[in-house]
Amino acid sequence: MTKDPKRMLFELPTADEIDSLAITAPKFEVRRFELDMGSNKADLNYTPCKGQMVVVILGEKGVALAKDEASGGWRLPSGRIAILEDAEAAAKRVAREDCGLTVTSLELAGIYDVVWHYSDISIKRLHLVYAGVTEDDCWTEARPCKGREAKFFREVPEGALRNEVERAALADCSEK
Secondary structure, eight states, X not given: OOOOOSOEEXXXXXXXXXXXXXXXXXXOOOXXXXXXXXXOOOOOOSOOEEXXXXXXXXXXXXXXXXXOTTTSOEEOOEEEEETTOOHHHXXXXXXXXXHOOOEEEEXXXXXXXXXXXXXXXXXXXXXXXXXXXXXXXXXXXXXXXXXXXXXXESSOOTTOSOSHHHHHHHHHHHTO
């Protein structure tokens, strides 16, 4: 995609955090994704962040997915990494907030450089993908969690994942 944005918003970890990721995860090749959001305007009404977290949570009954409030479909647990939050703490928080689960182990599975192109601005944000394991009771019926629903799936439903970033995250974590 070669779309030139009118403005570009960069939301990235600090240089020290990027260096730390490079040292602790030297085998990773940062993959780049560019998503065309069409004529949609970017919603910038949120607290600034330093990146995005995607967590693939595995339990006895499969992969945990959260119900997307906007579309009503299923998605991987994800959320922004707060400015003063470290990556693993963010992954644990996202698992708890999106699915009500406690993650007992985490492994970095991917690092993605993602750019969303909106009609008014492009947003560049680093995505960290973690594979997590839970020993929480692995229910198979959808259950509410802080106003959201979450469910374990043996097989991820066709078309459940929102975009190529989520599909890549699931594939990268399946290799772990």
